[in-house]
Structures are given as structure tokens and as C-alpha cells.
Amino acid sequence: MTKEIVAPAAGETEPDAGARSAATARAGPVTPTVVTIAPRRSWGMPDLGELWRFRELLYFLVWRDVKVRYKQTFFGAAWAIIQPLATMAVFSLFFGRLAGIPSDGIPYPLFAFAALVPWTFFANGLAQSANSLVANQNLLRKVYFPRLAIPVAAVMSGLVDFGIACLMLLGLMVGYGVFPTANIIWIPALLALALVTALGAGLWFAALNVQYRDVAYVVPFVVQFWLLATPIAYPSSLLPAPWRILYGLNPMAGVVEGFRWSLLGADTAPGAMLAVSSVAAVAVLVGGALYFRRLEATFADAV
Amino acid sequence: MPDFAIRVEGIGKQYRLGAATSRYPTLRDALAGAARQGREFARAPARAAAARRRADTFWALRDVSMDVARGEVVGLVGANGAGKTTLLKILSRITEPTEGRASIAGRVGSLLEVGTGFHPELTGRENVFLNGAILGMRRREIARKFDEIIAFAEVERFVDTPVKHYSSGMYLRLAFAVAAHLEPEILMVDEVLAVGDASFQRKCLGKMSDVAHEGRTVLFVSHNMDAVQRLCDRCVLLDAGRVVADGETAAVVARYLSRGVDGAGPEGVVDLAGARREGTGVVRFRSARYEGEAGGGPPVPGGPLDIELEVDSDGPRTVESLAISIRSAGGTLLVNADAMELGRPMSLHMGANVVRFRIAALHLNPGRYVVGLWAGDAIATTFDHIEAAFALEVVGLREAALGATPARNGAVSCRFDVESFAGEGAAP
Numbered sequence: 001m002t003k004e005i006v007a008p009a010a011g012e013t014e015p016d017a018g019a020r021s022a023a024t025a026r027a028g029p030v031t032p033t034v035v036t037i038a039p040r041r042s043w044g045m046p047d048l049g050e051l052w053r054f055r056e057l058l059y060f061l062v063w064r065d066v067k068v069r070y071k072q073t074f075f076g077a078a079w080a081i082i083q084p085l086a087t088m089a090v091f092s093l094f095f096g097r098l099a100g101i102p103s104d105g106i107p108y109p110l111f112a113f114a115a116l117v118p119w120t121f122f123a124n125g126l127a128q129s130a131n132s133l134v135a136n137q138n139l140l141r142k143v144y145f146p147r148l149a150i151p152v153a154a155v156m157s158g159l160v161d162f163g164i165a166c167l168m169l170l171g172l173m174v175g176y177g178v179f180p181t182a183n184i185i186w187i188p189a190l191l192a193l194a195l196v197t198a199l200g201a202g203l204w205f206a207a208l209n210v211q212y213r214d215v216a217y218v219v220p221f222v223v224q225f226w227l228l229a230t231p232i233a234y235p236s237s238l239l240p241a242p243w244r245i246l247y248g249l250n251p252m253a254g255v256v257e258g259f260r261w262s263l264l265g266a267d268t269a270p271g272a273m274l275a276v277s278s279v280a281a282v283a284v285l286v287g288g289a290l291y292f293r294r295l296e297a298t299f300a301d302a303v
Numbered sequence: 304m305p306d307f308a309i310r311v312e313g314i315g316k317q318y319r320l321g322a323a324t325s326r327y328p329t330l331r332d333a334l335a336g337a338a339r340q341g342r343e344f345a346r347a348p349a350r351a352a353a354a355r356r357r358a359d360t361f362w363a364l365r366d367v368s369m370d371v372a373r374g375e376v377v378g379l380v381g382a383n384g385a386g387k388t389t390l391l392k393i394l395s396r397i398t399e400p401t402e403g404r405a406s407i408a409g410r411v412g413s414l415l416e417v418g419t420g421f422h423p424e425l426t427g428r429e430n431v432f433l434n435g436a437i438l439g440m441r442r443r444e445i446a447r448k449f450d451e452i453i454a455f456a457e458v459e460r461f462v463d464t465p466v467k468h469y470s471s472g473m474y475l476r477l478a479f480a481v482a483a484h485l486e487p488e489i490l491m492v493d494e495v496l497a498v499g500d501a502s503f504q505r506k507c508l509g510k511m512s513d514v515a516h517e518g519r520t521v522l523f524v525s526h527n528m529d530a531v532q533r534l535c536d537r538c539v540l541l542d543a544g545r546v547v548a549d550g551e552t553a554a555v556v557a558r559y560l561s562r563g564v565d566g567a568g569p570e571g572v573v574d575l576a577g578a579r580r581e582g583t584g585v586v587r588f589r590s591a592r593y594e595g596e597a598g599g600g601p602p603v604p605g606g607p608l609d610i611e612l613e614v615d616s617d618g619p620r621t622v623e624s625l626a627i628s629i630r631s632a633g634g635t636l637l638v639n640a641d642a643m644e645l646g647r648p649m650s651l652h653m654g655a656n657v658v659r660f661r662i663a664a665l666h667l668n669p670g671r672y673v674v675g676l677w678a679g680d681a682i683a684t685t686f687d688h689i690e691a692a693f694a695l696e697v698v699g700l701r702e703a704a705l706g707a708t709p710a711r712n713g714a715v716s717c718r719f720d721v722e723s724f725a726g727e728g729a730a731p
Contacts, residue, residue: 034305034407034408035396035407035408035411036404036407037400037404037405038404038405056436056442063433067425067429068422136420141397142415142416143397143415144411144413297398297399300392300397300398301318
């Protein structure tokens with residue numbers, strides 16, 4: 001559809017379009033924009049402008065996911081902390097104590113938790129977005145809006161949990177007497193990298209899931225393998241330096257090492273690794289977006 | 304500035320049957336299917352591909368063209384599966400057409416159901432905002448109309464209660480209230496009025512006709528002929544995915560009704576070979592058909608009803624009692640028309656005979672009734688008795704709602720009059 005638009009910009013079905021053009025051109029009557037509907041065949045990127053115009057819907061979808069997530073649970077939002085905290089305890093016991101895995105001179109629990117906070121955000125974001133289209137099939141079948149809003153909202157709704165877990169992490173750091181370095185300013189960028197990775201992989205799985213419900217069984221495996229392939233329980237310094245850069249092909253390796261470096265002052269500055277991670281993450285996202293847009297037209301019929 | 308609100312040019316939508324029948328194909332099925340097709344393809348490529356195309360696909364819509372002018376209120380009618388909803392889904396961009404194109408000039412609001420996206424855990428207030436955003440309203444717009452919406456839905460006391468605790472009536476009212484306050488330039492509505500109790504349906508219909516009279520462009524899909532006739536100036540009739548009539552509402556609705564609804568119409572001959580029956584079988588009802596007005600229309604309240612029966616007899620025979628009965632859907636006997644009552648025994652020949660009943664004025668309200676057939680002699684020997692031979696659909700061109708007939712006060716219609724006047728001591 002995006003290629004077939006006749007009059008102004010992209011498909012203006014945006015809610016307030018009429019009202020806004022009325023405000024800008026009060027003199028004459030409102031000229032309605034014309035949207036042309038026709039089959040599309042080409043590959044292309046999703047219409048980000050349209051997604052932006054639907055930002056209020058995006059906001060409400062995120063808000064709904066956040067509101068509903070811990071409804072009717074006993075621990076409520078505490079789950080945001082319990083998950084990474086419990087994993088940290090297990091890792092500390094088995095990997096830190098029993099296996100004696102090194103932790104770059106940082107107390108092992110802190111070492112693991114600093115990695116688990118962004119990891120939990122990523123893993124939940126991936127799982128939620130992979131399932132998002134199927135979970136929202138009633139919307140897909142009954143209403144038009146940019147389909148991209150659904151997986152994007154699913155990933156973004158994890159930000160609240162991430163914030164809560166971050167506070168816990170800061171508390172833990174204070175407890176261990178570790179204070180963040182000035183590199184803490186990189187945290188938002190690292191978070192963005194985790195988000196891009198989660199969304200990129202999430203788009204692939206979400207679109208596939210519409211057609212093949214096998215995805216629901218595949219995703220937990222993928223997350224599990226990915227966890228092991230990411231330096232969470234162990235430091236990437238176990239690898240020789242040149243390989244470490246290649247390790248960055250797993251974007252989450254860059255994110256995790258970046259978190260440790262910026263928060264805990266781990267001695268290895270993962271600059272090169274992060275550069276590789278960023279490229280890899282963007283590649284996954286662009287591929288996911290192309291694939292998503294390609295299948296988008298079939299969602300309402302196939303879901 | 305374009306002179307149309309909606310322009311549809313040669314729209315077609317093809318569905319894959321395979322995708323429709325197995326709704327959740329697994330990866331394994333896909334791989335197996337690909338392998339099988341590959342083998343077939345290796346053997347006879349062109350033939351296999353063509354056969355697959357023919358077998359696995361069907362057109363839900365084909366070659367549909369129409370224009371809707373700005374401010375026009377157009378009804379989209381047709382039997383189930385005619386493609387009405389598919390067309391609406393294409394025009395509201397939920398699904399893509401396979402061929403053709405459509406142009407929409409203006410801000411679209413489409414309502415394929417009410418309450419899309421309602422979340423049971425959220426409160427009434429929260430759902431209003433969420434649902435409003437999903438339908439395309441701005442947050443400010445929703446906030447401005449919020450009180451009005453709640454008042455329309457009559458749920459003021461429960462605004463902050465999760466909707467999972469709502470009664471189904473409250474839930475529907477709230478859902479419709481949000482939808483009713485949508486103010487698009489072009490409104491597309493699918494059958495959303497067929498929900499709730501009678502009084503709520505009236506309220507919805509009232510709101511819809513307000514919308515229609517505000518000069519908005521409306522495309523309205525419904526089985527409710529009463530609603531269609533009240534709201535629409537023009538109707539488009541779809542049948543098997545094609546436009547078969549497009550014009551003034553009364554004419555299109557009459558044409559739609561005369562085609563019969565979902566196979567329950569008068570045009571078909573009902574084969575009685577497999578009917579549940581009792582009796583000696585010396586006389587057997589073979590088939591039946593009925594019509595209202597001569598020329599094949601459906602029966603209407605107060606109008607005539609003709610029933611024609613094919614009756615087989617095993618020899619020349621005089622049948623003293625040959626009757627048709629009409630029961631309500633609940634089984635109450637409403638009419639029994641017996642030849643014996645007229646003192647007119649039927650003389651049947653060996654083999655096929657035709658018996659024709661004519662009811663001059665059928666005083667039944669619109670609805671679905673069950674016709675039974677009886678043949679016997681004067682001392683109550685049953686030759687053939689079919690208690691439920693076929694369904695009879697009585698429709699009202701003006702009042703009736705086909706498919707979704709509203710609850711009526713009774714089955715029987717009567718002429719009546721009512722007036723009011725001042726009583727003693729009334730103020731002048």
C-alpha cells in the first residue's frame with residue numbers, strides 16, 4: 001500500500017488528520033487525503049511515518065501491557081526483580097562458588113546481576129514480541145493500524161520492569177561498595193542496542209508465528225541457547241582478544257559487557273566488540289522489518 | 304477535490320482453501336506439502352501447478368466496482384458468504400485485495416465489531432481510552448467525550464470497576480458507546496447492531512441514524528432489512544462475491560428478499576423423500592414448495608400463501624383428510640388447513656398428483672415457522688404424516704429483520720387502532 005499512495009505523504013488514515021489540516025488551512029474546506037488500496041508485491045521497509053502518527057495507539061498498547069502484566073498476581077511488580085535475582089543466586093552458587101568461574105575482579109553476584117538486568121529485558125522482550133501478533137489477533141482481524149505497533153509495544157512494555165530491576169542493581173552496587181563510573185552515560189545507548197536486538201529477532205518470530213505456531217515452541221529454546229551464548233555467567237575475557245570482537249556478532253554479548261564496563265568499571269572497554277554488535281543488531285532489525293512488512297498483508301487472513 | 308468518498312474498481316479477493324481449512328498449519332505440514340508438490344512438479348509441472356491453483360483457491364470477491372458519493376449512506380446486503388464483510392475489510396485496510404484497486408477520500412472509521420481490544424482486567428475508564436485509541440481517536444478527543452460515552456452506556460457507577468465484573472449487557476453498552484462517539488468522515492459498519500437486547504438495539508439504531516443524517520458517508524453491512532431500509536438511500540446487493548444489484552434501497556431489498564435468505568426461501572422445492580414420517584404409506588408426500596405473491600416472492604403478514612405439494616399414491620384413492628399445519632418455532636399449532644373442513648375429499652390418481660393449497664391472508668408476523676403435512680381418511684387412519692416438513696419464512700418488507708428477527712409480542716398479526724384523549728379534569 002505504501003507504494004500506491006496518491007495524495008499527500010503516506011496513507012493518511014491517521015486519527016487527527018482531518019482536524020490538523022483544518023487547523024493549518026482554516027480558510028478553505030478540508031481537502032480529504034486519498035488513500036489508494038491495491039495489492040502490493042514489492043519488498044520494502046515498513047512505513048515509519050505512519051507508525052509515528054499512530055504513536056498514541058502505541059502508547060496505549062504499551063500502557064495496557066504494563067498495566068495488565070502483573071494483574072491478579074500475588075507479588076505484582078516484584079516479579080520484575082525476582083526473576084533476575086533468583087537467576088543471579090543460582091549462577092552465584094553454581095558458577096561463582098562451585099565452578100569458580102572468574103568475574104573480572106568484580107564480586108560474582110554483582111557481575112552476574114549487571115548482566116542479567118539487560119538480559120531479562122531482552123529475553124522478555126523477545127518472547128513477548130514473538131507472541132504479540134497471535135496474542136492480539138482480535139485486533140489484527142478487526143481494526144486497521146500499522147501492524148508494527150504491536151511487536152514494538154510488546155518490547156517497549158518491558159522498559160518498566162527494566163527500570164525497576166535497574167534500581168535493584170544500583171542498590172546491590174551500593175551494598176558491595178561499587179560505584180558507577182562516568183561511563184554510566186552509555187547505559188541508554190546500550191539499552192537501545194538491547195531493544196533493537198529484541199525487536200529485530202521479535203519481528204522475525206512474530207511474523208513467522210502468524211503462519212506457523214511452531215514458533216511458540218521454538219522461542220524458549222532460542223532464548224535458552226542465546227543465554228548460554230552470551231557472557232552472563234562468565235566473562236568474555238575467557239576468550240582471546242581477537243575472538244572477543246567476533247563474539248560481538250551476538251549483539252547481547254556487546255550489551256552485557258557494555259553494562260559491566262559502564263556500571264562496574266570492568267577493565268576491558270568493549271569498544272570494538274560493541275561496534276560489531278551494533279552492526280549485527282541493526283542488520284537483524286532491518287531484516288526483521290523487511291520480512292515483517294512482506295508478510296504484513298497476510299496477517300489478518302492467516303492469523 | 305475528488306467527488307467520491309469511496310471508489311472501488313474491479314476489486315477481487317482470492318483465498319487459499321488450504322489456508323482456510325487447516326487454520327494452524329505447522330512447519331511440518333508446509334515442508335511435507337512442499338515435498339509433495341515438488342514431486343508432482345517434477346512429473347508434470349504445468350499440469351500440477353494449474354490443478355493446484357484450481358483446487359485450492361476460491362474468489363470471495365470478484366470484479367466488484369462501485370462508487371459512493373460523499374454524504375451518501377449505502378447499505379451492503381447479501382446472504383451469508385456473499386462477500387460483504389470481506390469487502391468491508393478490504394476498504395478498511397485490514398486485509399489486502401488480490402486484484403483491483405480502491406480509493407478512499409477522507410478519514411475512515413471502521414467498526415467490524417464493538418469492543419475490539421477490550422481487556423477484561425482493565426476498568427471501564429481504562430478500556431474506553433484503550434478502545435478509543437484502537438478505533439483511531441486521539442486521547443484529547445476521548446477525554447472530551449468521556450462523560451458523554453459513560454452516560455450513553457449507563458455505566459456511571461462502574462467506571463472504575465474492571466470490565467470482567469460487568470454484566471454482558473453493560474459490557475456491550477460500553478463497547479457500543481465508544482464506537483458511537485467515533486467521528487470519522489467515512490464510517491464503515493458491519494452488523495454491529497445485531498447485539499444486545501431489543502431496547503439496546505433500538506438505541507444503537509437511533510444513534511446510527513443520527514450519524515447517517517449528519518452528512519457523513521456511511522457504508523453499512525447488515526442482515527437487518529428494517530435497519531437497512533431506515534438508514535440507507537441506496538443498496539448494493541452482493542451474491543457469491545459479485546455485485547448483482549445496485550440502486551434504490553426498496554428495489555434492491557425486494558430483490559434480495561425474493562431470492563430467499565440462506566436457502567430458506569420460497570424458490571426451492573423441498574424434497575421430502577428423507578423426511579421423518581409415519582403412516583401406512585399408501586399415499587406419500589414427495590415434495591413441497593411455497594410462495595407468497597404470485598411470481599415467487601416470500602409470504603408477508605396479511606398476504607397470501609400458496610403451497611404446492613406433489614403427492615404419490617399407490618392406486619386411485621379418495622383421501623378425505625389432507626391438511627397442512629403451521630407451527631411456531633416453539634411448536635405451538637397456529638394454523639391447520641384441512642380439506643375435510645371444506646368437505647372436499649381429494650381424489651388421487653395412481654402415481655403423481657399435485658395438490659395446491661391457497662391461504663388468502665396469512666395473519667402471521669415475520670418469523671420462521673414449521674409446516675407439517677397430513678394425509679388420512681375420515682376415521683383417522685394415517686396414510687402419511689410429516690410433522691415438520693419444511694420451514695416457512697414470513698418476512699415483512701418494512702418491519703421484518705431477516706436472519707435476526709427481533710423478539711415480537713406474538714406470532715399472530717391483527718389489525719388494531721389506538722388513540723388518546725383528555726380524561727375528566729385534565730388541564731385544557
